[in-house]
Amino acid sequence: xxxxxxxxxxxxLFMIIGVPVAWSLSLSCIAALLTMDGMPLVLxxxxxxxxxxxxxxxxxxxxxxxxxxxxQGGISKRLVDxxxxxxxxxxxxxxxxxxxxxxxxxxxxGSATATTAAxxxxxxxxxxxxxxxxxxxxxxxxxxxxxxxxxxxxxxMIFYGVATGEPITKLLxxxxxxxxxxxxxxxxxxxxxxxxxxxxxxxxxxxxxRLWDATKDSILALLMPIIILVTIYFGICTATESAxxxxxxxIIIAKFVYRSVSWKGLWEIFKKSxxxxxxxxxxxxxxxxxxxxxxxxxxxNLLATSIQSIASSATVFLFLVLxxxxxxxxxxxxxxxxxxxxxILHPVALAYGIDPIFFxxxxxFVMCIGIATPPFGPCLFVSCSLSQRxxxxxxxEILPFIAxxxxxxxILIFLPQIVTFLPNLVK
Numbered sequence: 287x288x289x290x291x292x293x294x295x296x297x298x299l300f301m302i303i304g305v306p307v308a309w310s311l312s313l314s315c316i317a318a319l320l321t322m323d324g325m326p327l328v329l330x331x332x333x334x335x336x337x338x339x340x341x342x343x344x345x346x347x348x349x350x351x352x353x354x355x356x357x358q359g360g361i362s363k364r365l366v367d368x369x370x371x372x373x374x375x376x377x378x379x380x381x382x383x384x385x386x387x388x389x390x391x392x393x394x395x396g397s398a399t400a401t402t403a404a405x406x407x408x409x410x411x412x413x414x415x416x417x418x419x420x421x422x423x424x425x426x427x428x429x430x431x432x433x434x435x436x437x438x439x440x441x442x443m444i445f446y447g448v449a450t451g452e453p454i455t456k457l458l459x460x461x462x463x464x465x466x467x468x469x470x471x472x473x474x475x476x477x478x479x480x481x482x483x484x485x486x487x488x489x490x491x492x493x494x495x496r497l498w499d500a501t502k503d504s505i506l507a508l509l510m511p512i513i514i515l516v517t518i519y520f521g522i523c524t525a526t527e528s529a530x531x532x533x534x535x536x537i538i539i540a541k542f543v544y545r546s547v548s549w550k551g552l553w554e555i556f557k558k559s560x561x562x563x564x565x566x567x568x569x570x571x572x573x574x575x576x577x578x579x580x581x582x583x584x585x586x587n588l589l590a591t592s593i594q595s596i597a598s599s600a601t602v603f604l605f606l607v608l609x610x611x612x613x614x615x616x617x618x619x620x621x622x623x624x625x626x627x628x629x630i631l632h633p634v635a636l637a638y639g640i641d642p643i644f645f646x647x648x649x650x651f652v653m654c655i656g657i658a659t660p661p662f663g664p665c666l667f668v669s670c671s672l673s674q675r676x677x678x679x680x681x682x683e684i685l686p687f688i689a690x691x692x693x694x695x696x697i698l699i700f701l702p703q704i705v706t707f708l709p710n711l712v713k
Contacts, residue, residue: 288321289318289321289322289579289583290318290579290580290583290585292314292317292318292321293314293315293317293318293576293580294314296313296314296318297310297311297314297576297626300313300314301618307569307619307622307625308565308566308568308569308572309568311569311573311575311576311625311626312568312572314576315572315575315579318579319579333574333578334571334572334574334575336574344526344529344530345444345454345525345526345528345529346441346444346445346563346566346567346570347559347560347563348526348529348530348532349439349441349444349532349533350441350559350562350563351533351536351537351555351556351559352439352510352532352533352535352536353400353439354400354555354558354559355533355536355537355540355547355552355555356391356507356510356536356539356540358540358546358547363408364500364504364507365387365390365405365504365508366383366387366405366408366409367500367503367504368497368500368503368504369383369386369387369390370383370500371493371496371497371500372386372497373386375487376477376487377477377480377481377485377487378418378477378479378480378481378485378486379487380409380412380413380418380423380486381413381418381423381426381476381479381480381485382473382476382477383409384405384406384413384426384430385426385429385430385469385472385473385476386469386473387405387409387430388401388402388405388427388430388431388433389430389433389437389465389466389469390508390511391404391405391434392430392431392433392434392436392437392465393437393438393439393510393511397434397435397441398431398432398433398434398435398620398654398657398658398665399431399434399657399664399665399668400431400434401430401431401433401434402427402428402430402668402669402672403668403672405427405430405431406424406427406428406430406431406668406669406672406673407672409423409426409427410423410424410669410672410673413426414673416486417485417486418485419483419485419683420673420675421675421676421679421680421682421683422479422483423673424669424670424672424673424680424683425669425680425684425687426476426687427665427672427673428658428663428665428666428668428669428670428680428684429472429658429665429684429687429688429691430472431657431658431665431668431669432655432657432658432665432691433465433468433469433654434654435620435621435650435654435657436461436464436465436647436650436651436654437461437462437465437511438458438459438461438462438511438514438515438518439458439511439514439529439532440458440461440650441566441621442620442621442624442650442653442654443457443458443460443461443646443647443650444457444458444525445566445569445570445573445621445624445625445628446624446628446646446649446650447646448570448574449573449574449577449624449625449628449629449632450628450629450632450642450646452632452642452643452646453643454525454526455518455524455525455712456643456709456712457643457646457647457709458514458518458525459515459518459519459708459709459712460643460644460646460647460705460706460708460709461647461650461651462515462708463704463705463707463708464647464651464694464698464704464705467694467697467704468651468690468691468694471690471693471694472687472690472691475686475687475690479686506539506543506544507539509535510532510535510536510539513528513531513532513535514528514529514531514532517531518712519708519712521712537552566621569621569622569625573625573626573628573629574629576626576629577628577629577630580629580630581629581633585630586629586630586631586633586634587637589630589631589634590633590634590637590638593606594637594638597638599638600635600638600639600640601699601700603634603635603638604640604648604699605699607631607648607649607652608652608692608695608696608699611623611627611649611653611656612652612655612656612659612692614627614653614656615652615653615655615656615657615659615663616656616659616661616663618656618662619664620653620654620656620657621653623653623656624649624650624653627649628646628649631645631649632645640702641702641705641706643705643706643709644698644702644705647698647705648695648698648699648705651694651695651698652695654691655688655691655692655695658684658687658688659684659688660684661681666684
């Protein structure tokens with residue numbers, strides 16, 4: 287049996303029997319190396335060390351700490367209060383507030399499930415109390431979380447950059463404009479559904495004083511994504527340095543300004559962040575070994591030749607990738623798929639002349655749709671757990687929002703400048 291066959295078959299078998307993705311990648315790479323004639327196993331440790339010896343990878347633990355601190359730092363209610371003052375008089379306003387607050391929170395935490403848990407934990411009970419349909423309310427919380435890995439800080443973008451060698455700074459900036467576009471279209475869908483079903487309108491009138499008080503209370507939290515974007519955009523910091531600043535800033539705000547995290551709580555955040563870093567580190571470095579084996583056997587070029595016989599243009603190729611990743615996202619964890627497919631599809635995209643930054647964002651964005659797509663969307667499970675609503679009913683309610691995000695992906699295929707505009711301006 288040839289080495290590439292051993293690599294892919296063993297990876298599939300390990301994942302089918304329930305071995306975690308990080309270890310499935312490791313074991314499949316070891317199995318493949320054992321079949322390579324004259325290839326010493328010491329190469330395994332060399333390639334793993336080379337993969338880990340990457341300055342950009344230091345951004346991972348820093349962004350994880352920053353996200354955890356801001357997730358548990360009591361800022362969710364402040365964000366909800368501010369957006370509710372702005373949008374309270376719109377039909378279906380609480381649903382729109384959930385999406386907007388999730389978008390802002392995503393720019394703080396960078397985590398899909400953390401966004402759904404934090405905003406959903408506040409907004410679902412309130413929407414239920416105000417008479418919104420329960421399954422609809424749960425679906426809104428789930429879809430809001432999908433913007434977490436798109437808007438910087440985005441760990442998935444960092445992993446893609448580490449796996450492919452693309453500049454992480456530009457990958458992070460690529461998510462800003464399309465992330466805002468997705469937020470606007472999701473809010474529009476909430477409004478259309480709310481108007482069609484005659485959902486409630488808030489009675490409390492707009493007040494500049496209430497807006498000022500809410501903004502003043504949340505301004506320090508909102509400064510965090512601004513600090514990240516400004517320092518990266520103007521070339522003041524690398525993505526790694528910006529991550530470190532964000533982590534320190536988040537700790538200072540949560541501990542000494544909001545006083546919402548105790549010393550014990552801070553220690554628990556550090557421990558949780560360390561465990562998450564270890565898991566993703568194993569996954570990333572073994573994914574790089576996986577990518578090296580794939581490249582060694584010229585699989586990307588063979589794949590490109592095969593796809594080019596089917597896909598006559600870059601547009602057709604992107605539609606094929608869209609369908610393939612949507613299906614993969616229904617059954618596999620998004621980060622795992624991105625790490626596995628990045629070293630395989632990235633060279634194929636380059637062969638079609640597709641902008642590498644655009645393709646990196648496109649891959650991550652499409653996989654983020656899977657985070658809330660039945661039957662295995664993690665955000666769906668979190669939202670159903672929070673709301674105690676049946677999975678099947680919530681899945682039915684989320685389908686229009688999934689369609690909106692697929693529409694955004696299609697728009698980006700025809701207008702890639704939406705993605706590349708901001709990264710091209712980065713110094």
